[in-house]
Every structure is written in structure tokens, then in C-alpha cells.
Amino acid sequence: MQTADIRRRWLDYFERNGHTVVPSASLVSDDPSLMFTVAGMVPFVPYLSGLVPAPYPRATSVQKCIRTNDIEEVGKTPRHGTFFQMCGNFSFGDYFKAGAIRYAWGLLTSSEADGGLGFDPEDLWVTVYEEDDEARGIWRDEIGLPDERIQGLGKDTNYWSTGQPGPAGPCSEIFFDRGPAYGIDGGPATDDDRYVEIWNLVFMQYEIADVQSKVDFRIVGELPKQNIDTGMGLERVAFLKQGVDNMYEIDQVRPVLDRAAELAGKTYGANHDDDVRLRVVADHVRSGLMLISDGVTPSNEGRGYILRRLLRRVILSMRLLGVEGATFPELFPVSRDAMRDGYPDVERNFAFISRAAYAEERTFLRTLHSGIEILDDAVGRAQADRTDLAGDTAFLLHDTHGFPIELTLEIAEEAGVAVDEGVFASLMQEQRDRAKADAKAKKGQRADLSVYKELRGLGETLFTGYSELRHESRVLGLVVDGATAREAREGEIAELVLAETSLFAESGGQDSDQGLIVGDGFEAEVLDVQKPVPGLIVHTVKVTVGTIGLDARAETRVDADYRRGATQAHSGTHVVHAALRDVLGPNAHQSGSYNKAGYLRLDFTHSDALSAETKSEIEEISNLAIRSDYDVVTREMDLDEAKSIGAMALFGEKYGDRVRVVDIGGPWSRELCGGTHVSSSAEIGMINLVSESSVGSTNRRVESLVGLEAFRNFAAERAIVQQLTSGLKVPRLEVVSKVQDLSAQLKAAEKKIAAFEAQQLAQRVPDLMAGAERVGDVRAVIASLGSVGSADDIRGLALKLREQFGSEAGVVALAGDAAGKPVVITATTAAARDAGVKAGDLAKLGAGVLGGGGGGKPDLAQGGGTDPARIDPALAEIRRSLQG
Structure with missing residues (x-):
């Protein structure tokens, strides 16, 4: 049974049973506390926690996930992969334990001919939380599972929570017994590889508080709505149904492994160390393919760093297999072909994916060459001194040049030199400790989103700012010092939630509006406007006059000059993007942006620096579009309709079923965008490209001043030219040649002085x-x-x-x-x-x-x-x- 077939069977089964099929969310998570979507339930957290009302009573999805906390185990166990797919079914206050268990058992054990997965009930074991007699009873009495194949386990394995106060509950897990050839008898409690967990059912039943650890917390009471979050590992089921030993040998992964083995001249299954490296290559290539398809590009921080680490581990594994040249042009197309049935985007986006991956490989191969020179020098010194290669040198190679310790050990061993692994291990531990401390500090800085749960429950905040700068509304909620409050006094910083607002919340690259919120007896300066959870707009304000109370009437007043500048900049971003594509071709695709009054920054996919002539051409096309006074038209429509008329969706952006399409000059610039815009291109005023730089091996960045700020910059440069013409006593057109002459004279004088010294x-x-x-x-x-x-x-x-x-x-x-x-x-x-x-x-x-x-x-x-x-x-x- 192919992996894509298992995926289809899952979605069809739950759709037949009344679940709304929800497409996979991006690997780039909306949750500010997460880099990636690490579990199938992540996109549903606002609904499961009650933060946002669920739009459907029950749902199902097959969610793309990335998890790298066990990266060192990849290739060594049957089931550790950095990219995986989680099949999930969810209930939001609808069915609970009995329904979830029946659905799971029905899909697993019904015949393949009837659309099921065809597992033999005799091969399945179940674990439950040791105190959850209800779940045990359902498995025993309703499903008919023998009591000896139902094992009770403790909180450390069979109790779910986020690790924070909020929803929690017991779990029940389903395991497949691979038979005595794979390990000892005794069921999942033995924690043996013989028993493979394929399905986890989480029963969100309780509200917890005073959380000290995973197993130390206080149950406050039952949740008002009991939810179900279940997940089946697609790769795990695939390797069981395909009769192979691990996830690296399934149809979506094995082709890359086989091509890597062919390039290396290796036989898979002949050598344990080589097998591990081949599995690492197969897993990481697929992860890189999927991450880049979702808009992540290699860099030195955040998500880009994780991607870079995965790609470099592929290169290093291939080197350890004996291949020193580029392999990505051979491996990535194979992974694309294996994944496109389930994810057509990998084929549509492959030009972008391949450009980013191949450039990263070229860059790292150069880095690797210089690192090997450092290592060779260190090995030579160690040989001469008859000492071990220093542990801090091994760490430097790992930390700065991306060398895994395995590569250093292998090269050193060939030269007859030992490595001080103790010092290396100590330095690695220090680095991990620093990373954990940093992560803990950042986690502590994040707001507890639960404070917005009640406020979001009052309804979605209506944004009226597309058509007006002032709007009369009502105060629905106040948050002071991280807790809900009944009032905010003069001098306090508070978060303010209104029923409606004309103030734009930061999104889509556009900074938030500036302005005021005023009412009877109070006035507040707007410091920031954000959307901490979907549908809720929160204004951070400083109360400058009086006291703001709940239910007070309040008028939002947008700073008109700032909004005008912001709309000029956002429309200017669309114009520059279109000009880039005119000059560089359709592969110059926007990969990020930021704009505020008077300024825009646009990142785009391109490998080479732009020449002065190219920058001038882009700037000229942009300003010609402004002079042409194109109409700027915004329309709302379904996402599929928008795509059918050629509206450009940007990598990394999230879109709902209804989208806003912004046209500038008709199809010349047609993008999905929720920002504010001018009504005609002439209102942008002027584009002045002030810089162009690299932000990665496949990404460039242009920055521009817009409107009045662009004019002011030109005026300042004119004043500088006037000072030079006056000081050098030459006409304006001769300033450059005069400065070049003076520079040449200065260099000649410096050379003479250096020779004399x-x-x-x-x-x-x-x-x-x-x-x-x-x-x-x-x-x-x-x-x-x-x-x-x-x-x-x-x-x-x-x-x-x-x-x-x-x-x-x-x-x-x-x-x-x-x-x-x-x-x-x-x-x-x-x-x-x-x-x-x-x-x-x-x-x-x-x-x-x-x-x-x-x-x-x-x-x-x-x-x-x-x-x-x-x-x-x-x-x-x-x-x-x-x-x-």
C-alpha cells in the first residue's frame, strides 16, 4: 500500500464520518513559540484550547511536520525522521473517548477492500493511562480487546499537556506487534522496538494549574468542552503496510536512498555505518525539499539555520560515503518525484527549490574545502608534536565550519592521530546549555495567550480601516501587566480590545498604524497593533489622559500622515516587485518584505548581486509605473478564483478561503494582499532605491525610500553635490572624474610612503x-x-x-x-x-x-x-x- 494511498484512505474515511477535511498547514508555524509545525494538532491549538471558537465540530487532516530535536537518532532507529506526516482527527466538544476509540479501531482493522487499512486485530496492543478506567473499559467491553493486551502506564507516557496551565488529559496509544524476530515479548510496556506506536488518542478532559513538570501539576476541574486530538504516524503505518523494516525504505523515501547509494558505489544493507549515512541523506533531502517548498531558505539563524544544518548533514554524509562533488542535482529531483503525488507544490515550486538547494551545496563545498585545510594543518601539528588533536579545534570545526565530529575523527584516524573527544564533548555540552538557557529566557518573554481566550470568545474584531480613518467603537477588554483588568489608568501601558477598529494591525509585511484612541474623559496613544490570535486585534496603548473602563465608548483615530506614508510604501513594494520580475524574470519571487511610512524593504529570490545598471533599470521601471498613474484596484474573492486569474501568492504567507487581491495596472502587478494601498500609482510619489545586498546564498534584498522621504534623500544628495562642486571648483558633471583623479594621486602618494617606510x-x-x-x-x-x-x-x-x-x-x-x-x-x-x-x-x-x-x-x-x-x-x- 503506497503512502499516498494510506493518506487518501485516512481522509476519505473521516470525511465519510462527518469530519471537515482541512488541508495541511505550512511547515512554518503561526505559533510564535514554535519555529515549525511540530505536530498534527498545532494548527488546531486555538480551537482545542478554546482560544478561538472552532469553525466546525469535527475535522481531519494530514499535516506536514518537521521536528529536529532527535536529529542525532535519524538513520539509527526505524522511525526517527525530521520530516513526517501526521494523520489527525479532531473533535471540538463533539464526540469523546468512545467515539475516538471506535473511529481508530474501525479504520485500522476494516479490510482494504472496504477502504480500511486491513490490520489484523491480533497484532494490535493498546496502552491507557493507568487511572483511566473509562478508556480501558471501552477498549475491553466495546471493542473486545483482551485485557492482557491493554496495558496501563503512568503520566510520563500516557498523559498529555502543553507543559503550561490549561487543557490536559489522559492518552491511549495503539501499537503494532512486529513479532518475535524484532524483540522480546511483553507488550509496549517493555519499550522494545518490536512494538511500534502507530496511533495516539489524546482525551482533553481537564484544566490543570500549578504545573511544575510533565508529571507534577494540579487538576483544577473538567473542561467545559471535552476535545479529541488523535494522530496516526503516516510513515510508521507505511513501513508496516509495505513490509519494510523502517521509514527510510518506504516509497516516498527509498528512491533517494537508492540514488545516493548508486552515486557512492555502495550496497544498501552491506555496512551498518554506510546504511545510517544513506538513511540520513534520504531523510534530510526530503525535509529540505519540503521546507524550501514552504518558503524557508538557508541562512544563519532561525528556520533557515535548521534547513542549512539539514542540507549540510546530507553533504557531509555523502562525503563520508566517498562522494566529494555536488549531489543535490541528482537527489532532489528524485525526492520531488516521490513526493509530488501527495504534494503537487513541490513540482510547481521546483525551480525555486532547486535553485536554493543547489546554491547552498556549492557554497558549503567551498567552506568544506577551507575547513579541511584547517583540519589538515591541525593534524600535521599533532603528528609533529606526537599529541592528540585538540578538542577545541574539533569543536571549532564543528561550530564554525559544520564538520560533524565523525568526519574529524575519520580524517584524524587516517593520519594516525587521536582526537581529544572529552574536551570536544565538554564544549558541546556548554553550547547546549547556553542554547537551552536562551530558549528558556525567550519562552519566558512570550505572552501567555490564554489571557485572550475570553476576549476572542466575544467575537472577531472588525477592521474598518480600508474605507475610514476614524471609527466609533466600544471597549470589550483590557489587559494590564499580562492579566485582564476592569480599567487602565493614566500613565499605564495597557492592551485594548475593541469591537471594531480603523487601526491597521501589523501583518503581511506592513507595520501597524500610529494614532489615538479617545473617549469620554480619556485619551490613549497607540504604541502597537497586533493580532496575537486569529480574528483578534489588540491595541497596545499608553493612557495619556483619564481612565479607560470596560464597555466605554471609544473612537479609533488613525494618524492620517502616517497611514498615507504606509500605503505609499506598501503599494511601492508591489511596484518594485513587479519591476524586479520585469527585469530579472519570473524566478525573482518575493520572499519577504517590510514597509512603513516612507520606507520599504523587499527580499527576493536571486543568486547574483545586481549591477548598478540593473538597479537603475528597476528604479526607472518603478517610477515609470508611478508616472503612468495606474489604477490600484482591490477585490475580495475565493482563493481558487484569485489563483485562476493569476494573483501571486507569496512564499511563507498564510491565506484563508476568502482573499483580497490587489491589482496595480491590471495584471502588471496582481498579488494577494491584506494591506492598505493607494488608489492610484501616482499617489506613491517616488521610488528611490538606496541599497541592494545579500541575505543568503539565494536571496537578495533591496531597500527603498518612498514618497516624501525619497524626495528628501535626493535633496540631501543634491546638497552634497553642490558642496563638492563649490569645494573642488568644477562643474557638477566633472565632480566624479575630479574625485577619481584626487583618489589616484592619494594612492600613489601612499604607495611611495609605504615603499620609503x-x-x-x-x-x-x-x-x-x-x-x-x-x-x-x-x-x-x-x-x-x-x-x-x-x-x-x-x-x-x-x-x-x-x-x-x-x-x-x-x-x-x-x-x-x-x-x-x-x-x-x-x-x-x-x-x-x-x-x-x-x-x-x-x-x-x-x-x-x-x-x-x-x-x-x-x-x-x-x-x-x-x-x-x-x-x-x-x-x-x-x-x-x-x-x-
């Missing part, structure tokens, strides 16, 4: 050699040179001095002040190195005294610092080292 230093060689001293086993020149032009001058002098020693054991240690920064250069002859003296060690020692760092090769090294006054003590420390 180098000559002066070279003339000091005889005097410095005359002062050479016997220090320990070597003869050394140790000297402070005072002020010098650059570190290169000191290095050149050190090399000349080293030549004077010939075959003698000689050491040079020179230091100087280069433009206020102390520099120390050390050099050694071959005889000195044979005596155990290394330039890198001496430079590092001296740099430490200077308040900086340094090092290098045994024959030549450099260090620096921050305090030139410490040059003499630094040289004295080097002398003491040589004496020792």
Missing part, C-alpha cells in the same frame, strides 16, 4: 642583527619597532632577519604600533624548529599579553591586540618562554 625598516637589519642575543637554545632578535605603516612591513623585516641566521637556530620576534593597533610577528629557522621552538606558539603568547589573539604556522606567525603600551611586556614574555 619599508626601505627605512630594511636598513635596520644590520643594527638588529648586531643586537641578536643568546636566549636558551637559540639566538634571537627580539625588538620593538615603534610606529610602523602596517603588519606587512614588520613581516617583511622579520623574513629578512630570519635569512641572516642561515642554518643557525634563530628566532625573530618583532612588534610595532600599526595605526594604533599593536602587532607582533614571529619567525623561526628550521634549526630552531628542530629544537622545539614554534613561531605560532610565540605569537599566541605575545598576543595574549597585548589583549588579543594570534597564531600561525611553526615557521611564521602573527598576533595582535588592543593595547600598544603592552608591546614591551609582550616581547619580555616571549623572551622568558625561549629561556624556559
